[in-house]
Amino acid sequence: MVLHNTYHRYLLCLLMLLLGHPMWAKTWTICPSCVDSTLKGTIARAQANDTLLVQKGTYREFEIIVDKPLVIKGIGYPIIDGGKKGEIFRIQSDNVTLDGLFIINVGVSYTKDNAAIRVVRSKNFLIQNMVLEQLFFGIYLEKSSHGKVFHNRIIGEAVDEYNSGNGIQLWYSTDIEVRKNHVQGTRDGIYLEFSDRITITENVSMDNLRYGLHFMFSNHDVYTRNTFENNGAGVAVMFSKFITMKDNTFHKNWGTAAYGMLLKEINDAEIVGNTFEENTIGINIEGSNRIQYTNNDFIGNGWAIRVIGACYTNSFKGNNFLYNSFDISYNSKLNDNVFEGNFWSSYTGYDLDRNGIGDVPYRPVKLFSYVVNRTPETIVLLRSLFMDIIDFSERVSPVFTPDNLKDTQPLMKIRP
Amino acid sequence: MLKILKYSFYDLIRSRWSYVYFLFYLILGFVLLFLNNDVSKAVITLMNVIIVLIPLIGTIFGVMYYYNSREFTELLLAQPIKRSSIFMGQYLGVSGSLALSLVLGLGIPFVLYGLLQSNAIFDFSLLLVTGSFLTFIFVGLSFIIAISNENRIKGFGYAVLLWLFLAVVYDGLFLMSLIVFEEYPLDTFSLVATMLNPIDLSRILILLKLDISALLGYTGAIFKKFFGTDLGFLVSMAILFLWTVLPILGLEYKARKKDF
Numbered sequence: 001m002v003l004h005n006t007y008h009r010y011l012l013c014l015l016m017l018l019l020g021h022p023m024w025a026k027t028w029t030i031c032p033s034c035v036d037s038t039l040k041g042t043i044a045r046a047q048a049n050d051t052l053l054v055q056k057g058t059y060r061e062f063e064i065i066v067d068k069p070l071v072i073k074g075i076g077y078p079i080i081d082g083g084k085k086g087e088i089f090r091i092q093s094d095n096v097t098l099d100g101l102f103i104i105n106v107g108v109s110y111t112k113d114n115a116a117i118r119v120v121r122s123k124n125f126l127i128q129n130m131v132l133e134q135l136f137f138g139i140y141l142e143k144s145s146h147g148k149v150f151h152n153r154i155i156g157e158a159v160d161e162y163n164s165g166n167g168i169q170l171w172y173s174t175d176i177e178v179r180k181n182h183v184q185g186t187r188d189g190i191y192l193e194f195s196d197r198i199t200i201t202e203n204v205s206m207d208n209l210r211y212g213l214h215f216m217f218s219n220h221d222v223y224t225r226n227t228f229e230n231n232g233a234g235v236a237v238m239f240s241k242f243i244t245m246k247d248n249t250f251h252k253n254w255g256t257a258a259y260g261m262l263l264k265e266i267n268d269a270e271i272v273g274n275t276f277e278e279n280t281i282g283i284n285i286e287g288s289n290r291i292q293y294t295n296n297d298f299i300g301n302g303w304a305i306r307v308i309g310a311c312y313t314n315s316f317k318g319n320n321f322l323y324n325s326f327d328i329s330y331n332s333k334l335n336d337n338v339f340e341g342n343f344w345s346s347y348t349g350y351d352l353d354r355n356g357i358g359d360v361p362y363r364p365v366k367l368f369s370y371v372v373n374r375t376p377e378t379i380v381l382l383r384s385l386f387m388d389i390i391d392f393s394e395r396v397s398p399v400f401t402p403d404n405l406k407d408t409q410p411l412m413k414i415r416p
Numbered sequence: 417m418l419k420i421l422k423y424s425f426y427d428l429i430r431s432r433w434s435y436v437y438f439l440f441y442l443i444l445g446f447v448l449l450f451l452n453n454d455v456s457k458a459v460i461t462l463m464n465v466i467i468v469l470i471p472l473i474g475t476i477f478g479v480m481y482y483y484n485s486r487e488f489t490e491l492l493l494a495q496p497i498k499r500s501s502i503f504m505g506q507y508l509g510v511s512g513s514l515a516l517s518l519v520l521g522l523g524i525p526f527v528l529y530g531l532l533q534s535n536a537i538f539d540f541s542l543l544l545v546t547g548s549f550l551t552f553i554f555v556g557l558s559f560i561i562a563i564s565n566e567n568r569i570k571g572f573g574y575a576v577l578l579w580l581f582l583a584v585v586y587d588g589l590f591l592m593s594l595i596v597f598e599e600y601p602l603d604t605f606s607l608v609a610t611m612l613n614p615i616d617l618s619r620i621l622i623l624l625k626l627d628i629s630a631l632l633g634y635t636g637a638i639f640k641k642f643f644g645t646d647l648g649f650l651v652s653m654a655i656l657f658l659w660t661v662l663p664i665l666g667l668e669y670k671a672r673k674k675d676f
Contacts, residue, residue: 302630
């Protein structure tokens with residue numbers, strides 16, 4: 001009987017809670033010919049936790065401020081046309097969901113970072129299935145946390161860096177998941193500044209003016225299974241710690257200052273299972289320490305890895321280096337990095353004891369890469385017989401390249 | 417001229433050396449593909465062979481053929497045949513049969529290994545085209561050397577020197593001058609210097625397809641325009657063609673002036 005009583009009491013409590021809480025939140029329908037014909041007006045009338053269904057149509061509105069927890073859901077991709085006048089959505093409350101809207105014409109400004117959707121100091125937001133076009137900044141998260149940016153399509157038409165914005169920008173934001181977005185034609189596809197514990201997964205970032213992904217002063221972030229293609233300068237990871245980069249694809253970033261990945265002042269990162277294909281420079285490393293490069297594929301790059309300076313205690317293990325013009329390029333005689341158990345397509349050694357590991361160490365740095373560093377025009381002599389002879393003699397008795405820069409256990413067969 | 421061409425061509429086709437040359441490429445092609453199992457890697461290795469070996473064989477073969485068939489040439493000269501057609505016929509016969517050996521010798525193994533399905537087919541055909549161009553150029557140059565030198569030893573010496581100069585020494589001098597003058601803008605100079613050597617030119621032509629990502633790494637407007645667009649390909653092809661025509665004209669001129 002006592003047990004029964006407690007059960008009843010719980011049920012009662014639950015009921016009261018449900019009644020006290022606006023469980024039966026209202027659903028508002030917005031359409032151009034309805035009573036509620038504007039987003040702004042309906043948001044003003046709605047109570048917290050209401051749902052706004054936006055029917056198909058065109059809504060010419062800008063500076064829509066969402067200051068209470070609402071679900072705003074588009075049906076059949078209604079168009080929100082900002083008329084190039086300014087910012088379009090500004091979320092200033094926790095627990096806001098935006099879903100399925102088509103936002104166009106964000107105002108370009110030289111003094112304000114106008115965004116299609118700006119989230120300010122909010123938590124638990126969800127932005128999904130949005131399409132943003134003709135934009136300045138796309139999704140701008142400012143001092144927000146615990147949100148999710150999922151499955152959005154951001155298509156910009158950026159031409160010049162000075163009057164274009166970033167696709168997804170995170171500024172002083174933490175614990176956010178950015179997943180399955182497609183960003184193209186903006187300045188930086190995804191830009192992180194002072195943002196920690198961010199997960200970036202399965203995004204496609206292509207044809208951006210500057211970087212596909214850009215990290216600045218952001219720590220403990222993870223990015224996996226993203227594709228970065230044909231960006232002006234690839235991906236830049238700068239001044240950050242404890243970043244994990246896994247299973248990403250960096251493809252066709254061509255140009256004089258284009259990198260698959262640019263690492264500058266990065267410490268304690270993990271770079272695992274990525275594919276770098278046909279980039280001018282696969283990875284450009286500068287002042288980066290204690291990084292593990294494992295199981296990556298470098299295929300057909302101009303330079304697979306270019307080490308500029310001050311890089312210590314990095315380890316390169318189990319990577320495939322296939323048909324790169326230069327495997328590794330160094331500009332100093334010092335080496336404190338470890339190369340071990342990689343597969344090099346230009347390795348010519350033999351394996352007499354048949355244990356799958358070459359008996360002769362491989363020296364991945366060619367003398368020619370030093371010559372090219374010094375006089376870049378000499379690149380036209382690439383693969384000439386004269387250069388091959390010089391490289392060969394350097395390989396036999398290293399004079400200019402660091403003596404200990406070698407893979408003592410080169411694989412005989414490509415790592416599957 | 418056609419008759420002489422036909423005669424030289426068949427004479428060479430039947431000769432042992434053509435077979436050796438053909439078999440060499442056939443075996444090279446098969447071995448490369450057998451060891452690599454990857455058409456695109458084989459194309460890179462092949463490039464090294466082609467830009468070094470074809471000029472060498474073209475030069476040696478051209479000089480050898482000219483000296484060997486000297487008596488026959490003198491016999492022909494006694495006949496009422498135009499001089500230019502005698503020499504042109506011989507020239508085209510030699511270079512044609514060499515080019516044929518190259519194309520067939522390399523083509524057969526690659527086709528058997530499924531080149532037609534591979535996307536390396538364009539790189540590969542470019543390789544064969546440049547190889548054939550190089551054959552024509554170097555046979556032409558060697559004919560000029562042979563006509564100008566009665567002394568066989570001297571002729572051979574000059575021919576080998578020519579090859580050594582263009583294949584190795586030229587690049588060495590080129591590199592030295594680039595390093596010595598590194599403080600000056602050098603992109604035009606380096607492109608022009610490349611054009612002046614048919615071996616370098618064919619190398620660049622193939623690199624445009626194979627190593628374009630590295631070539632684009634250098635910051636120079638002229639380089640960028642040359643390597644980044646189709647301009648580089650078109651210009652190199654045109655100049656390679658010019659390189660083929662010039663020795664032929666030189667050969668004609670020499671043949672006309674030569675006193676037998």
